[in-house]
Amino acid sequence: MLSSIYTLPEEVVNLIAAGEVIDSVAAVVRELVENSLDAGATRIVVAVWTQHWRIRVADNGCGMKLTDLQQAAIAHSTSKIRNRDDLWKITSLGFRGEALHSLTQLARLEIMSRLALTAEGWHVRYDAGGQVSEATTVAIAPGTVVTVSDLFGNVPNYREGLPAIAQQMKAVQSTIQQIALCHPHVTWQVWQDDREWFTISAGKTSQHLLPQFIRQVRVSDLQELTVEVPHPDTLSTQPYSNDTATRAFIKLVLGLPDRCHRHRPDWVRVAVNGRRVKLPEIEQTILTATARTLPHDRYPICFLHLQVAPNHINWNRHPAKAEIYLHHLDYWQEKVAQAIEQALRLNSETIPESLHNSRVSKLIKAAEATSGYNFSRQIQPGADVEEGTQNSKPPPYILKAVAQVNNTYIVTEHPGGLWLVEQHIAHERVLYEQLVDNWQLVALEPAIILSNLSPAQRSQLEHIGIEIEFFGEQMWAIRNIPAMLQTREDCADALLELSLGGDLQTAQVAVACRSAIRNGTELSLEEMQTLLNQWQRTRNPRTCPHGRPIYLSLEESALSRFFRRHWVIGKSHGI
Template identity: 25%
Template structure:
């Protein structure tokens, strides 16, 4: 066994580079963060061969003075923190003082900078080896330029792990996209092999910011999302949340920022996933661009060298704030919100193809009104049938009063007639007919509305059952023989700490020993559930996230099943007033754009879409 010795400065820097510099995109991230910390308003990024040959980043920030330039490439040298108090209130993107030293140890690096009040610029260069950096005068405008050439030229083993030029450049673009979303006030210009890829101008108002989000994330995202802005208890959340119907097969359109720093945090991911749980189709991923602002003292960003991870000091507060804010924002989305964005969206971007739409229309065995100006009767005194023939399941321990929440739709007013020229046309329009006993066809100002009547009524019934449950509360049912479970002491302590919380949800837990808990009562609705496993899962959530929705999730699953059985079925023939009553309820019901399983309940076919089906105007 060899003797203990100190690592050489070069080897120490190269080891650090293994943590910080994974690929060219890692270099771009570190250098862009330095430029942003220097209050740059314009940043130019020049890339050659995917960043392997050259990365040049120029900014118009505050620059680095001559006397500080000699320390700029030294390890653990920074201008951003001075003491422990600064470390506990980090407000800058970079602060560890490792990036430039690590990058310079595996590349040929040239740093040129000029401060505002200096008459000339100064330059320093290194070539992947420890030496006394020579500073020399140079010509340069105010700001800083960093050139990184021949990345990993002196560590060929690392260079072998790099991917193709295209792949590496794609990673660089993703880094720039992330940072451009967090810094709307900064202009970004990117070139690759001498070709301009994109230019992002400063976005100083809401319209310009939405335009930048559309450029970065795609215009379809900005068209299929709703803006949010919520402040509570010193926390601020704003940004854009994608509609549940605009989900993706991968989690590749998710941008979450904490005090301007993009992070990937499992607590944040869990809160967002829970908020979407009731409206997202199985296996799909939500889309969002969200910014969380909070006191820097409440978040620890010094968790990982790449700073992608953070640790919240009040984890449960953050989780509950994110969940409640997004859950409410999604609940408040109404058909008119979808309609505002989809009118000018091409048919092929509305989750329905021209072929499918043609099939819908081609199978129509209905008598459409000969003119859109023909009056349509609505709101007759008609209700859906709530007799036992609806095959409603027994409600077991739900109070008999809940039967009223299967009464499906809004009470009618006196019979009226309306035309599509009426100024106050409802968002989902007026029913025309029923197709194959499955779909409702309605006409609004913009064209044709197709509604899956079972899916829509299922959501309406489900929301009413949930409202009734929240109003009446959860009733517990004592077990004849208490069920004893063996758990860890940490879990038992958690169960004892949250005993009142369990009680509000219908559970009664009693601790019998250091690692033993008895279940004496469970919610009446969950009497068929495996209580021991449910309690263990809930305790695991409480220990991991400080909160749990598993009990509510089980209850909601039961209510969703009841709503499914209690809703109108396929092939049920509805009269025009019944269809209109369903449309009006959809316009007022939370989350009515999706059924209980996350599938869409309706789609809009604008006149332009219909014209394309028949090649009109060609």
């Protein structure tokens, strides 16, 4: 149950960031539902009557007693904080005590509320100053119902300057979705003009809510990860504490880049301690960490929720609490990038184990060694480790090479089913990450001679570190080259490709693509297994650097349904 409501002392009021809190219908909804969440609500019903400028928010929270209802709409009255020190340990969504008082000045406000263990509730109406004008008993379910009527009725010019109703309702929907993502355990029902508009079903985590907001995205298209990290100020000053008040968590829901992405960066969302906020630095970290996993001009689907100790955040920056000061920002950027890298890896945490993996082996044994299949069940000794790393730790999640289809796709078995891995782009991903980690230019002897290079092409080669010298009329000598291209016969073609533009990262992608094995190349089972081991160790194994998916998943459950293998012994045989 919330603490009793008191009026804040003047010294605290003067420290609080003041400003317009209620400036739209969406702002009213935001302030009221945040109060509901602070009251512990698990079900919230929002109703908006657009023609009457009326909003109602009902919840099943803890409710309020009469003395708190009498104090609730007075300026700077709140149950969330008491003194100036509390501003540095905010754990609630609201704390300023301004919203309800502002509503009494802009609209007609009434509240019905009942405590869970009491027999009756109270219906209270407020005047323009926030004082109670009428209070009567009422029979309602435990919880609170707040009704705001004739919003901005006393400032008609302001009402006329607001966006069209359709835009305002879109803002209301966006506001509710953002809040719901941060509180997935809450069920929402939203009405517009006496007709049900949309609902949001509660879920275990935010991963189960995103498909309700984004069309064509399924739960299986999303990877969820929760990482516990120490607070930066505990790393050197004191041992890491198990106290829940000092733990930090990074909760990440990331759209798998081979399955879903967006044309705009409109679903890169960041929340801190239960509230969606604007943190451009963290958002840019997300975009950078996923840049070479998506197709050109595509953006990730990502919801990041940081849960940190209250004293690491200063909420007192913006009246609507949409902007914050986050201490040790560089540290959190680093941890977020590491969490995204972990979520994109292939391992036992990101790929669920199947309880029926033996079925897959039986299915594979029934295959025939015909047509375009290079088939063998024998893996040569040492094929499951990379050359020179026989003593290294095995891959975190073993993929077993089974066959090669049309000298292009590697049939791969894992406990959850089958994958078809496209060998060229899998190798391209391996080589690209090797280049990023160890970009090396080696001397050429003799030099490669290129002709008819434009000034822009010569400038581009120099930009990525290639040494180029004038060698005669319309001829230039190349004195060094990326090490990976050194032994290739098409070095000149590769250099021309590098000269066509882009930054160093683009050049590394081009080199990886040029150096990767070609489709149509026949591989032995040992070579296939080595490639799989290298590929599954990469940081971003789901897509190539151009953003193309690397593998097609044929999960065991789907295979079972297709081959109708859900049967009872005897019955399916006519016994």
